[in-house]
Amino acid sequence: xxxxxxxxxxxxxxxxxxxxxxxxxxxxxxxxxxxxxxxxxxxxxxxxxxxxxxxxxxxxxxxxxxxxxxxxxxxxxxxxxxxxxxxxxxxxxxxxxxxxxxxxxxxxxxxxxxxxxxxxxxxxxxxxxxxxxxxxxxxxxxxxxxxxxxxxxxxxxxxxxxxxxxxxxxxxxxxxxxxxxxxxxxxxxxxxxxxxxxxxxxxxxxxxxxxxxxxxxxxxxxxxxxxxxxxxxxxxxxxxxxxxxxxxxxxxxxxxxxxxxxxxxxxxxxxxxxxxxxxxxxxxxxxxxxxxxxxxxxxxxxxxxxxxxxxxxxxxxxxxxxxxxxxxxxxxx
Numbered sequence: 606x607x608x609x610x611x612x613x614x615x616x617x618x619x620x621x622x623x624x625x626x627x628x629x630x631x632x633x634x635x636x637x638x639x640x641x642x643x644x645x646x647x648x649x650x651x652x653x654x655x656x657x658x659x660x661x662x663x664x665x666x667x668x669x670x671x672x673x674x675x676x677x678x679x680x681x682x683x684x685x686x687x688x689x690x691x692x693x694x695x696x697x698x699x700x701x702x703x704x705x706x707x708x709x710x711x712x713x714x715x716x717x718x719x720x721x722x723x724x725x726x727x728x729x730x731x732x733x734x735x736x737x738x739x740x741x742x743x744x745x746x747x748x749x750x751x752x753x754x755x756x757x758x759x760x761x762x763x764x765x766x767x768x769x770x771x772x773x774x775x776x777x778x779x780x781x782x783x784x785x786x787x788x789x790x791x792x793x794x795x796x797x798x799x800x801x802x803x804x805x806x807x808x809x810x811x812x813x814x815x816x817x818x819x820x821x822x823x824x825x826x827x828x829x830x831x832x833x834x835x836x837x838x839x840x841x842x843x844x845x846x847x848x849x850x851x852x853x854x855x856x857x858x859x860x861x862x863x864x865x866x867x868x869x870x871x872x873x874x875x876x877x878x879x880x881x882x883x884x885x886x887x888x889x890x891x892x893x894x895x896x897x898x899x900x901x902x903x904x905x906x907x908x909x910x911x912x913x914x915x916x917x918x919x920x921x922x923x924x925x926x927x928x929x930x931x932x933x934x935x936x937x938x
Contacts, residue, residue, distance in 0.1 A: 642747045648893040649756030657755055658775040660740050660895020661863045664822040665781050673782045673916045677937050683912070685826075685866075685902045686735040686933035687835060693734055694839040694901070696870060701728040730922075731773060731929030737921050738898040741771035742928040743887045754895050767926020774923040776897070776930075781863060782823050783917030783936055786811045787908050788847065789830035796830030801847035802874040803827065805856045808849070815913040821861040824917040828904040832868030835901070848874040854886040858894045865890060866899030866934075899934060912938050 642648070649655070653663050687693065695701060705724050712720035731739070741762075744753040751759035753771055762770035788797050791811045812818060819825060827848060834842035846869035849857065854873060857865060865872055873886035890896040899919070907915070916937040921930035 642752075643745055644888050644893060647756075649752075649754075651755045651895060655755065657895075658740065658771055659777065660754055660891075661861070661897065662776050662779060662895075664861060664863050665777075665779060666822070669782070669822040670780050673780060676782065676914060676916055679938050681938050683906050683910075683915075683936040683938070684933055685904065685907070685935055687901055687903055689734045689931060692839075693836060694842050694870065695733055696843060699729045699733055701733045702726070730931055731924065731927045734931060735899070735901045735903075735934070737773070737919065737930045737932065737934075738887070738891060738900065739771065739773040739776060739921070739927065739929050740891055740895060740897075741768040741773070741926075743884070743891045745888050745892055752892070754892055764926065767924075768928065769926065772924070772926040773921045773928065773930045774925050776921050778918075778920045779824070779863065779897075780916065780918045782820065783826060783915045784817055784819055784823055785815075785826050785828055785904065785907050785913045785915070787815070787828045787911075787913070789828060790908065790911075794830065796833055797847040799831065799841075799845040799847060800874060800876060801829075802850035802878060803848055803853055804850065805853050808853055808856070817913045819857070819860045819862065823860070823862045824864045824866065824899075825857060825862050826899075826902065826904055826907075826917075827865070827867040827869075827872070828908040829868055830908075832901075832903060832905060835903075843870055845875045846871055848872055849886065850874050850878040851885045851889065852878065854889055858889065858896060862896060864897040864899055866902050868902050868904045870900055872898050872900055902934065907936055910938075912936065 651657050689701065691702065693701065703724055703726050705722050708722055709720035710723045740754040744751050744759060753759060757770050762768055786808060788803055789795060791807065791814060829847045831846045848867055848869055848871065871884065877885050879885055887898065890898055917934065919932060919934035922932060924930060
């Protein structure tokens with residue numbers, strides 16, 4: 606099979622928006638079935654029907670929400686989101702700027718001489734800082750057609766003013782059981798080396814050590830310690846990171862989870878098991894299984910308190926047609 610490589614993995618962390626269709630765009634060999642794609646057999650329609658745009662969020666049923674709520678014993682909240690600020694690590698050519706143009710920006714008005722300040726934000730809003738990847742973020746090129754979750758063709762739903770399908774507004778509120786897998790503690794280190802590939806054996810070992818399991822509809826978070834580099838050594842933070850490899854990601858997908866998150870910029874190991882595929886796990890999660898990804902989380906306090914089972918809650922901004930969302934996810938124990 607001929608492979609066309611367009612990415613050098615000498616610079617590990619690149620802009621995923623650039624990679625969303627080219628990173629795994631490989632021509633088919635002669636005689637390959639039309640049902641086969643660069644990431645395996647045809648994956649659509651989804652189990653929720655040909656018109657579904659929510660993916661794995663459909664697994665958060667009323668029963669799952671009630672199960673999650675029953676985990677709250679202390680009422681302690683852990684903020685998992687990073688502060689959005691100038692100078693934070695940004696992938697590729699992404700940008701973030703917040704300005705308050707003139708102060709005050711309004712007033713004085715009325716008898717009470719009211720004044721007010723308002724800010725302007727310029728950024729790839731859903732793909733900077735703590736970022737929640739939606740189903741319109743990553744796709745695969747199949748025989749020249751750019752295909753996303755549930756077989757949606759970019760030529761039919763792509764729009765410069767917001768995606769006509771798979772926009773982040775379709776996700777809804779995520780309130781479910783969360784599981785923390787503390788890779789750093791399991792390995793007995795403060796921070797796992799960049800590029801370390803978390804295996805299925807690692808995951809099962811952590812589950813046994815932490816006395817938890819992974820259930821359908823869960824959110825699974827990986828604490829690697831890599832997040833300690835955030836705003837300390839941004840270049841090193843972005844240069845690569847530990848995380849699950851494609852084998853572990855496929856194993857997690859079989860558990861029918863809702864989302865995978867981590868304290869790294871890519872969640873999955875960078876580089877991964879196949880050094881020729883820069884983001885091999887993203888298509889398997891987002892495109893094939895509709896499983897969401899939450900990057901650049903702050904999991905240090907959860908890990909410090911050894912909280913391995915909790916409520917995970919996040920409501921993506923209802924940005925119509927957006928590929929992702931900023932925000933402040935949180936855990937409750």
